[in-house]
Each structure stands twice: as structure tokens, then as C-alpha cells.
Amino acid sequence: MSDRILQMEGISKSFFGVQVLKNAQLEVRKGEVHVLLGENGAGKSTMIKILSGAYKREEGKIYLNGEELPILTPKEVIDKGISVIYQEFNLNPHVSIWENIFMGKEFTKHGIIDSSKSKSEAKKYMELIGLDCEPDLLVGNLSIAQKQMVEIAKAISMDVKVLVLDEPTASITDKETERLFSIVRELKAKGIGIIYISHRMSELFEIGDRCSVMRDGEYIDTVELSKTSVEELTKMMVGRSVSFERYQNKALDTKSEVLKVENLNYKKLLKNVSFHLHKGEILGMSGLVGAGRTELAKCIIGAYTKSSGTVYLNGNEYSNASICKSIDHGIVYLSEDRKDEGLVLMHSLKDNIALPNLSLFGKFMLSKSKMECTAKESVEKLMIKAHSTDIQAKNLSGGNQQKVVIAKWLLTNAQIFIFDEPTRGIDVGARDEIYQIMGKLVKEGKSIIMISSDIPEIQKMCDRVLVLKDGEITADVKNTTELTQEKILSYALTGGK
Amino acid sequence: MEKFMKGKKIDVQAFTLYFGGIIILLAFTIICKINGKDFFSVQNIMNIIQQSAIIGITGIGASIVILTGGIDLSVGSVIAFVGISGGLLLKAGVPLPITIIACLIIGMLIGLFNGYFVSVGKVPAFIVTLGSMQIFRGFTKVLTDGKPVSGFEDSLAALTSGKVFGIPALVYYVFILYAIMIFVTLKTKFGRRLYAIGGNPNAAKLSGVKIRKIEISAYAIAGLFFAIGGICLLSRLSYADPNAGSGYEMDAIAATVLGGIALSGGKGKVGNTLVGALVLGILKCGLQILNVATYWQTVIIGVVIILAVYADKANDRKAE
Numbered sequence: 001m002s003d004r005i006l007q008m009e010g011i012s013k014s015f016f017g018v019q020v021l022k023n024a025q026l027e028v029r030k031g032e033v034h035v036l037l038g039e040n041g042a043g044k045s046t047m048i049k050i051l052s053g054a055y056k057r058e059e060g061k062i063y064l065n066g067e068e069l070p071i072l073t074p075k076e077v078i079d080k081g082i083s084v085i086y087q088e089f090n091l092n093p094h095v096s097i098w099e100n101i102f103m104g105k106e107f108t109k110h111g112i113i114d115s116s117k118s119k120s121e122a123k124k125y126m127e128l129i130g131l132d133c134e135p136d137l138l139v140g141n142l143s144i145a146q147k148q149m150v151e152i153a154k155a156i157s158m159d160v161k162v163l164v165l166d167e168p169t170a171s172i173t174d175k176e177t178e179r180l181f182s183i184v185r186e187l188k189a190k191g192i193g194i195i196y197i198s199h200r201m202s203e204l205f206e207i208g209d210r211c212s213v214m215r216d217g218e219y220i221d222t223v224e225l226s227k228t229s230v231e232e233l234t235k236m237m238v239g240r241s242v243s244f245e246r247y248q249n250k251a252l253d254t255k256s257e258v259l260k261v262e263n264l265n266y267k268k269l270l271k272n273v274s275f276h277l278h279k280g281e282i283l284g285m286s287g288l289v290g291a292g293r294t295e296l297a298k299c300i301i302g303a304y305t306k307s308s309g310t311v312y313l314n315g316n317e318y319s320n321a322s323i324c325k326s327i328d329h330g331i332v333y334l335s336e337d338r339k340d341e342g343l344v345l346m347h348s349l350k351d352n353i354a355l356p357n358l359s360l361f362g363k364f365m366l367s368k369s370k371m372e373c374t375a376k377e378s379v380e381k382l383m384i385k386a387h388s389t390d391i392q393a394k395n396l397s398g399g400n401q402q403k404v405v406i407a408k409w410l411l412t413n414a415q416i417f418i419f420d421e422p423t424r425g426i427d428v429g430a431r432d433e434i435y436q437i438m439g440k441l442v443k444e445g446k447s448i449i450m451i452s453s454d455i456p457e458i459q460k461m462c463d464r465v466l467v468l469k470d471g472e473i474t475a476d477v478k479n480t481t482e483l484t485q486e487k488i489l490s491y492a493l494t495g496g497k
Numbered sequence: 498m499e500k501f502m503k504g505k506k507i508d509v510q511a512f513t514l515y516f517g518g519i520i521i522l523l524a525f526t527i528i529c530k531i532n533g534k535d536f537f538s539v540q541n542i543m544n545i546i547q548q549s550a551i552i553g554i555t556g557i558g559a560s561i562v563i564l565t566g567g568i569d570l571s572v573g574s575v576i577a578f579v580g581i582s583g584g585l586l587l588k589a590g591v592p593l594p595i596t597i598i599a600c601l602i603i604g605m606l607i608g609l610f611n612g613y614f615v616s617v618g619k620v621p622a623f624i625v626t627l628g629s630m631q632i633f634r635g636f637t638k639v640l641t642d643g644k645p646v647s648g649f650e651d652s653l654a655a656l657t658s659g660k661v662f663g664i665p666a667l668v669y670y671v672f673i674l675y676a677i678m679i680f681v682t683l684k685t686k687f688g689r690r691l692y693a694i695g696g697n698p699n700a701a702k703l704s705g706v707k708i709r710k711i712e713i714s715a716y717a718i719a720g721l722f723f724a725i726g727g728i729c730l731l732s733r734l735s736y737a738d739p740n741a742g743s744g745y746e747m748d749a750i751a752a753t754v755l756g757g758i759a760l761s762g763g764k765g766k767v768g769n770t771l772v773g774a775l776v777l778g779i780l781k782c783g784l785q786i787l788n789v790a791t792y793w794q795t796v797i798i799g800v801v802i803i804l805a806v807y808a809d810k811a812n813d814r815k816a817e
Contacts, residue, residue, distance in 0.1 A: 303703065324705045333703065341703050344696035346763055355693050356704040358686040365684050408704070 003030045004066075005193040006051075006082075006162045011060035013046055020046050024060075024219045026212055028162060028193040033184060035196045035204050035225065038214035039237055039427030044197055047214070048164055051195075052084045053077040064161065081161035085151045087170055093140030097131075098122035100139050101154045125153040129183045145176035152183060163187065164195040169203060170425060173288050174489075181207050199427065201230045213237055234428055247435065247461050251280035251442040257315070258447050259331070259416055261300065264309030269295045270471040273309070277416065277449060280442045284462030284479065285451040287492045292471040293451045294336060297418045301326040301333045313416075327356055332414040334405050336421035336451070338398070342405040345394035349386055350375040352393050353408045360411065378407035382437060399430025406437060417441060418449045423457060435461055455485045467491035513808045514757055514769055518776045521801075525783035534786055541782060543665070547733065549771075549778030550667045551726045555745055556752035556770040557678050558722030563753050564682070565715045566695040566762025567615060567622035572723050572749045574633035575607055576742030579727030581637045584646035584737030593652055601724050607633060608720020612713035630746065637739045646737040656732040667729060671771070674725070679768045691715060695762025751798070752777055755805050776801075 006028040013021040021043050028034045038044050049055040051062065053074040062069045064080055072080070091100050098115075099106075101122045107114045122135040131149040133142075139150060148168060155163055165184075169177045184194060184207055196208060204211065205225055213220040213236040220236050259277040264270055269292045277283050285293050299306040302321030311318045313329055326332065335341035343352050354361060354371050361370045375389040382403045386396060393401060402422060409417065419438070423431045438448055438461060452458050458465055459479060467475040467488060475491040477483060529536035555572050562569040579600045586596040607629060614625040657667040682688035690711045693701040702708050726745070731737055755773030758765030780801060784794040 323703060324707065327705045335700075335703055337699075340697070341699045344693055344700050344763065347692065347696050351689065351692070354689065355701070355706070358689055365680075366686065366689065368684075 004028070005030045005064070005191075006195075007061075007063040008047070008051065009061055011047065011050060011062075012058050013050060013055060014058065019217060021050070021217045024214065024217065026195075026219070027222070028195060029210075030191045030193055031188050032209045033188060033194045033196050033207050035198070035208040035211040036214065037197075037204070037211050037233060037237060039429055042214040042237070042427075043217040044214055045166070046217075048084060048166065048195070048197070051077070051082060051162075051164065078158060081159055082164075083155035083158065083160045083162070084164040085148065085155065085166065085168065087167045089147050089151055091139045091147055091150060094138065096136050096138055097126070097133070097142075097150055097153075098135040100150055101125060101135075101157055103154075105158075121157075122153070125157050126150075128156065129153055129186070130179065143176075145172040145180070148172065148180065149183070152187075156187075160192060162193045162195065164197070166197045167199070167425065168196070169198060169200060171289065173290075177203065199425065201233065204233075205230075237428060246459070247282075247439060249280070249282060249439070249442055249463050251445065252463050253279040253445075254281075258313065259300075260312040260315075261296075262310045262312070264296070264299060264311070265307045266292075266295055266299050266304060266471075267307060268471070270299065270306075273468075273471070273473055275466055275473060275476060277447050278463075279447055280445055281464065282438060282442055282448045282450055282462050284458040284465040285449055285468065286453070286455060286458050286465055286488050287468035289453065291468040291492065293468050294420055295471075296468070297333050297420055297449070297451060301331060301418070303333070327412055327414070330413065330415035331418070332356075332409045332412060332416070333418045334409060334420060334422065336424060338401050338405055343393045343401060346392060348390045349379070349384070349393060349396070349404055350389040352404055353378055353411065356408055357411045374411065375407075378404075378411070382407050382410075383433060397427075397430075399426045399433070402426055402430070402434060403437075406434070414446070416447050416449070418451070420451045421453065422450065423452070423454065431457075455488050458488065459483065459485070469493070469495050513805060514755060514772055514776070517805055517808070518772060518779070521776060521779055521783070525779065525787075528787060529783075532787065536783065536786065541786065545775070545778045545782045546668055547665070548781055549774045550671050551729055551733075552745070552748045552752050552777055553671050553771050553774035554674060554729060555723050555726040555749040556756070556774050557674060557767060558719035558726075559746075559749035560753045560756070560758050560765070560767045560770045561678070561682070561691065561715050561722075562622070562719045563750070563758050563760060564691050564695045564762055564765065564767075565712055566698070567712070567715070568626065568750070568760070569611065569716065569719050569723075570623070570626040570746045571607060571611060571629045571633060571720075572726075572746035573742035573744060574630045574637065575604055575720060575723035576727040576730055576745055577637045577739055578607070578633040579604055579724045580731040580737040580741050581640050581646060581739055583728060583731050584649070585640065587649055587653065588646060593656075597728055600728050601721055604720040604722075604724020604727065605717045606720070608717035608723075609713060611720070612716030615716065616709045616712040634739075634743075641737075641739055643739055645739065647735070649735050653732050654735045657729050658733070667733070670725075670729065674722070675768060675771050679766075682767045687711065687714070692763050695764070697763070748774075748777060751802050754802065757809065 004027060008026045011021050011024045012019065024043060024047055026036065026047065036044050046055065050057045053072050053076065056071050064082065069080065098118050102118050107117045107121065119135045126135060129149055129152055131146060131153060139147060142150065168180060172180065187194060198204060208225045210222055211225050211233065212222040213233065215237060256279040257276050258279050262274050264273040273296060287293050295304060298304040300311055302323055302325060311321065313331065318329065339345060350371055353375050358366065361367050372389060379386055379389060384400050384403045386400065393404060396404065422434055441448060450461060462479045465475065465477055465479050465483060465488065466473055469492055474495040526536045559569055559572065582603055583596050583600045586599060587593065611625050611629055614620045615622045657665060659666045661669065682691060690701065690706045693706055694708055694711055698708055727742065730741060752773035753770050754760065755776055756765065756769035758770065777798065780798055781794065784797060
């Protein structure tokens with residue numbers, strides 16, 4: 001086909017003797033948004049890293065506009081017109097937007113950087129994608145969505161032919177997502193081929209043209225998105241169908257209140273927040289990014305010091321909260337940021353599980369065998385996929401990392417679990433397992449607060465839903481079939497007015 | 498991704514260290530033989546051990562701080578300050594045991610000072626300890642107007658050179674101190690927390706680790722070990738020199754790095770620092786025996802440090 005811009009075929013790669021890509025392929029047309037879909041560990045990111053030159057392929061060929069590309073360095077790949085925008089941006093936060101856009105290819109006049117020309121050129125690219133601010137601004141002061149636009153502007157300035165977007169909507173709001181999509185559509189119209197990686201099914205159908213599915217390092221199939229369904233794609237990804245039924249919680253005991261928060265204030269981020277949590281309840285906490293949900297959780301466990309307000313645990317006032325005290329009182333927080341706040345990535349699975357529970361393993365001298373034994377039990381109980389408890393946490397997939405985080409807090413014998421975005425960046429199969437673990441927890445009489453931006457997930461799992469907007473609770477409602485996605489969204493956007 | 502890690506990873510760091518150490522040892526033995534000298538003479542081995550001992554002891558302190566992701570440059574100044582303080586106390590007639598205790602307390606207080614500014618004050622460890630390196634070197638000179646203190650009783654020298662089963666006491670100290678700190682770092686809650694805050698302070702904090710407490714303790718322990726090093730040096734030389742110990746910060750850090758503890762924190766074993774110190778000691782003595790000029794010795798040691806870490810990073814380079 002003549003409009004084929006990028007073709008990767010027969011790509012194989014192995015690490016330490018384990019094959020992670022087997023004869024994988026990908027074909028992108030000009031002016032197409034090509035979705036790359038697969039569970040975590042399916043080989044998507046390895047595929048992209050081979051394209052970007054971060055990894056060297058062992059076998060296979062890559063063609064760009066029909067020209068075969070040899071194995072190139074990341075810089076050479078960019079020069080060829082292939083840009084990858086990762087979730088973690090590749091920007092220098094300490095310098096301005098224009099310096100970032102033209103990093104490494106500054107406009108010069110007699111060997112001195114021509115800043116006025118650079119700025120006006122940068123402005124041109126920024127206007128092109130609707131980034132409406134001064135090119136002098138420091139990148140560190142921009143929002144995540146704005147940083148993303150800077151990355152896109154940078155790619156366009158380099159005459160990009162193939163643009164890879166890795167989970168571009170993972171941490172931006174719905175409104176920003178709309179804006180991103182309109183940019184993507186413009187790039188499409190320019191004939192740029194776009195590879196789009198995301199786990200959010202609904203948006204794939206909105207933005208994508210075709211979709212290639214990978215599983216276990218192998219290419220499965222490419223389909224037209226207009227001719228397929230979520231169920232079909234899910235089946236291709238996992239090789240089995242996943243249920244979308246609502247969870248039926250039979251453990252809820254509305255008579256006993258395990259946690260009560262009254263008029264909690266924190267800086268200007270939380271305003272007079274009051275709510276309660278029952279025993280055996282899964283309480284959903286919805287809202288836009290920045291609505292104050294994480295801050296609320298961190299105030300309750302004492303990671304942040306609340307400005308005012310009272311917290312009651314089992315009817316008793318809980319004052320002078322600190323993280324240690326909260327762990328002792330049986331209330332724990334599972335961070336939305338597994339890599340930065342949940343795990344010590346360079347340490348073993350075993351050490352990570354043991355960290356908040358060191359007292360279990362001896363008063364003075366820690367028992368290695370006890371630690372090993374406990375870690376093994378956790379691995380079995382939560383079905384963590386790991387060959388050994390000595391495996392470094394960074395070598396686990398997202399879903400398994402999340403299970404390790406859950407395992408370490410389960411051991412503390414906590415009664416209240418605050419899950420912050422428990423399934424972010426986790427594939428469908430592992431998500432289901434995490435829901436099952438939550439179900440088991442409430443069955444054992446524990447209580448859960450689930451902070452999530454994924455509204456279907458809130459609808460599926462929760463007994464009751466709180467919605468926060470700008471630090472205030474705008475809804476505290478039972479989760480029934482009447483509570484539609486639109487309703488939850490309207491509480492989050494406008495307070496339900 | 499979990500598939501990658503089927504087998505246990507070979508400990509590349511330990512391998513490089515031991516392998517490198519043996520090669521250096523062999524090289525010296527052979528070169529000495531060719532030149533008609535005996536590298537393994539009793540006197541020479543004693544020399545190596547004495548050289549390595551104080552690097553080894555101060556290396557423990559440096560290792561503990563580096564494990565938390567910090568750095569401590571005050572080593573040499575603490576050695577000198579403790580040496581002069583101890584010397585002046587002894588001269589003033591204070592009994593030796595009390596002098597030793599006072600010196601240890603001084604070392605810990607300097608460590609607490611460093612730890613406070615690093616952990617509570619949030620000043621980068623490099624800056625804080627660069628400052629205290631200057632401050633205590635300065636104090637040392639103020640105390641004696643830059644003049645050395647000497648003329649001590651034999652009991653001071655006996656502290657390190659006194660022999661038990663024919664081996665100087667200093668050697669026993671090194672092994673006892675290492676045994677204790679290997680145990681503390683690997684087998685106690687404090688040790689695990691030390692690694693955790695070096696590995697990822699955010700995760701450690703949310704896991705209920707009291708970061709400040711652990712971090713300040715680490716600097717205090719480091720100060721304690723620098724003080725022990727200072728006392729040992731004072732005893733060995735029987736002479737308190739306000740310029741003593743300069744360059745020891747680099748030796749202590751070099752032993753740590755050679756031993757494979759990551760400067761970014763959270764990774765490595767304190768026990769290997771002793772091997773790192775021995776490698777440095779062998780290098781220094783070996784070069785002396787071969788009559789390599791001191792200036793060249795410095796060059797060679799610098800090269801060896803870079804080469805060791807370079808070899809160590811082979812896997813990181815290959816991973817691309």
C-alpha cells in the first residue's frame with residue numbers, strides 16, 4: 001500500500017534469554033491514528049522502545065516511507081522524523097518552553113543563541129496546536145497537559161512523520177483530553193502517522209482508526225475500530241472475556257461507622273469536608289484530577305497536617321495523626337503513584353512487603369526466613385506473578401506491582417484501606433483480580449475508600465459515591481443504576497447544578 | 498516483564514571487587530618478585546593492615562550515610578578535631594577511658610549537627626558536610642594555634658598496637674566494628690529502614706518510616722565511626738596533628754564505592770567496604786614498596802577507582 005508510512009515486521013527481542021517480542025509487527029498509514037493495544041507486559045512498550053532506538057532489535061526490519069532503517073541511535077531516529085512522547089515527559093523543567101522546543105537545534109546568530117527568533121518560531125508552533133501562553137514560561141510551572149503540548153510542539157518543530165503517544169490521557173482531565181484529541185486530529189490531517197497507546201477503551205473508539213492488538217509479545221491482529229467492539233478487543237487482549245457486572249457487596253454494615261470526618265480543611269485545597277465510612281463498605285471517591293481527593297486521603301492518614309477539622313476512628317477522636325500512628329490504628333493509604341510512593345523499586349519484592357511490617361519479623365534481630373515465608377504466602381494469596389521473592393520490584397508489571405503494594409498493607413492488618421487510583425495503568429485482567437481482592441477485604445469486615453477517575457470502575461465496585469469538586473464534596477449518594485456516568489461527571493464538573 | 502528475572506542475578510559488584518582485588522594482589526606479588534622483593538613480608542602485611550584499618554573504620558561511617566543517599570565529607574576534619582581534642586584532654590590529665598568517651602561523644606555531636614541540617618534543614622548533604630569539614634578543620638587549628646600536640650604516655654599507643662595472639666589490637670577493632678555494623682544493616686529494623694530511605698524516601702515515608710530519625714541517626718553513627726578512626730590514628734601516631742586526616746574523606750568514600758555501595762543510596766553491602774579499604778591499602782603499600790613516587794600513587798589510585806566503577810556499570814551499558 002502506498003500510503004503506508006511506517007512498517008515494522010518480524011521484530012524479535014529478548015532480555016536475559018527470555019523472549020519478550022516474537023515476530024511482532026506493526027503497520028501505520030499516513031494520516032492515521034493507529035492504536036496499539038495489549039495488557040501490561042504484552043510487549044507494547046518494548047516495541048515502541050525498539051522503534052525509538054532505546055532498545056536494539058535482534059531480528060526484524062523497520063521501514064519508514066518504504067526506506068529500510070538500520071539500527072539507529074535514539075537521536076538518529078528523531079532526526080528521521082519519529083518522535084515518542086512518553087508518560088514521563090522528556091523536558092527540562094528548569095528552562096523555558098522555547099528552550100525546550102529547540103533543545104539541541106537552537107537558532108544561532110554568529111554562534112550566539114538568537115533568542116528572539118527562537119521565541120517567535122516557538123510561538124508559531126505553539127499557536128499551531130493551541131498552546132496559549134508565553135514561550136518564556138518555565139516548563140516546570142506548566143500543568144501536565146501543557147507540558148504534553150510542549151512535547152508535541154517540539155515534535156512538530158522537528159518535522160515529525162510518525163508520532164507515538166504513550167498513555168497521553170493518563171493524567172490529564174477530560175477537558176484537556178478533548179483538546180488533545182483536536183490536536184491529534186489536526187496532525188492526522190497533515191498526514192502524520194500516529195501510534196496511540198492507551199488502556200481507556202472508550203477513548204480509543206473516539207480517536208483511533210485502526211487498532212493492533214498484542215499479547216505475550218506476539219502480534220495478534222489489526223482491526224478497523226469502526227468494525228469492532230470493546231468486548232471483541234478485550235477478548236483479543238486477554239484471550240478470554242472479562243465481566244463488566246456490578247459487584248454485589250453483601251458485607252456492608254450500615255450500623256457501624258468506622259471512620260467519620262467532620263469539617264476538614266487543608267490549606268485552600270479542602271473546604272469543610274465531612275463524610276463517614278461504614279464497616280464493610282466500598283466508598284467511591286470521584287472527581288477531576290486536582291479536586292483534592294489525594295490531599296483528603298493524605299490528611300486523614302497524617303501525611304499532610306490538616307488545617308482544621310476532626311477525624312473519628314470507630315467513634316473515637318483521632319488526633320495528631322501521623323503515618324506511623326495511622327498504621328497502628330489500622331488505616332492505610334495505597335498511593336496512586338506506585339513507582340514513587342508505593343514501592344522501593346530497586347529493592348526486592350520481599351523487602352517491599354516487609355517494610356511497614358518489620359516488627360512482625362523480630363523484636364531486635366529480623367528473621368530472614370520468616371520474611372521469606374511471609375512474602376511467599378502473599379505471592380500465593382494475591383497470585384503475584386514472580387519467580388522469586390528476591391525479584392526487584394521494578395521488574396514486575398504494573399498489575400503485579402500494585403499487588404505487592406496491597407500485600408504489604410494487608411500484612412499490617414489494617415481495617416480501613418484507602419486505594420488511590422488502584423487500577424491506573426493496569427491491564428484488564430489484573431484489574432479484575434484487584435477488584436476481587438477488594439471484594440475479599442470487605443467480606444472480612446474491612447472497609448475501603450476507592451479514589452478513582454475511572455467512572456465505570458466506581459459504578460462497578462462502590463456502595464456509595466462521594467464526588468469532590470475544588471476541595472468540596474458535591475455529592476454523597478448511593479450507587480444505584482440511576483447514578484449514571486453523566487450524573488457523576490456533572491457533580492465533578494459543575495457540582496450537579 | 499517479570500519473565501526477565503528467571504535466575505538469580507550474579508552479584509556483579511562483589512564479583513568485580515573480589516576479582517579486581519585478587520588481580521591487584523597478584524600483580525604486586527609478581528612485580529615484587531621480579532624486583533627481588535617480598536610482597537608478603539610480615540612487616541609489609543602489617544603495613545597494609547594498618548593502612549587499611551582506619552580507612553576501613555571511617556569507611557563504615559561513610560557507607561552508612563551513602564546508603565541513605567547522602568554523603569559525608571567531614572571525615573578528615575572529624576579525625577583531626579577528635580585527635581586534637583583527645584590530645585589536649587590527655588595533656589590536661591584526663592584519664593584515657595574518659596578521653597575516649599569524650600571523643601566519641603564529640604564525633605556523634607558533629608554527626609548530629611550534620612544530620613540535623615541535612616534532614617530537618619533540607620540543605621544538601623554535600624553542602625552541609627563541606628561546611629562542617631571547613632568548620633571543624635578550622636576549630637582544630639584554633640584550639641592549638643595550628644601546632645601539634647605530642648608527648649603522650651605509652652598507654653595511648655598500646656590502645657592500637659598492643660598485641661593479642663601476636664596481632665595488633667587495631668585489627669580486632671576493625672573486625673568487631675564490621676561485625677556489628679553488618680549485623681545492624683542487614684538484620685535489624687534500623688538497617689532495613691536505612692536501605693528503604695536510600696532506595697525511595699517517598700515510599701519509605703508512606704510506609705511509616707520516620708525518615709528524620711533514621712537519617713539523623715545515620716549521620717550520628719557516621720560521626721561516631723569517624724571519631725573512632727580519629728582515636729585510632731591518634732593512638733597509632735602518638736601525636737595529634739591539626740592537619741591529620743586530610744584526604745581521609747576521599748579514602749572513606751573510595752572504599753565505599755569500590756565496595757559497590759551505590760552513591761544514589763539504597764544498594765550495596767557494608768561488609769564489602771572493608772574489602773574496598775583493603776584494596777586501597779594494598780595499592781598504597783604496593784606502590785610504596787615499588788618506590789613509585791607519591792604523586793604517581795595518587796594518579797594510579799584515581800584511575801583504579803574509575804576503572805572499578807566502570808567495570809561495575811558494564812551491565813547498565815549492556816542493558817541498552
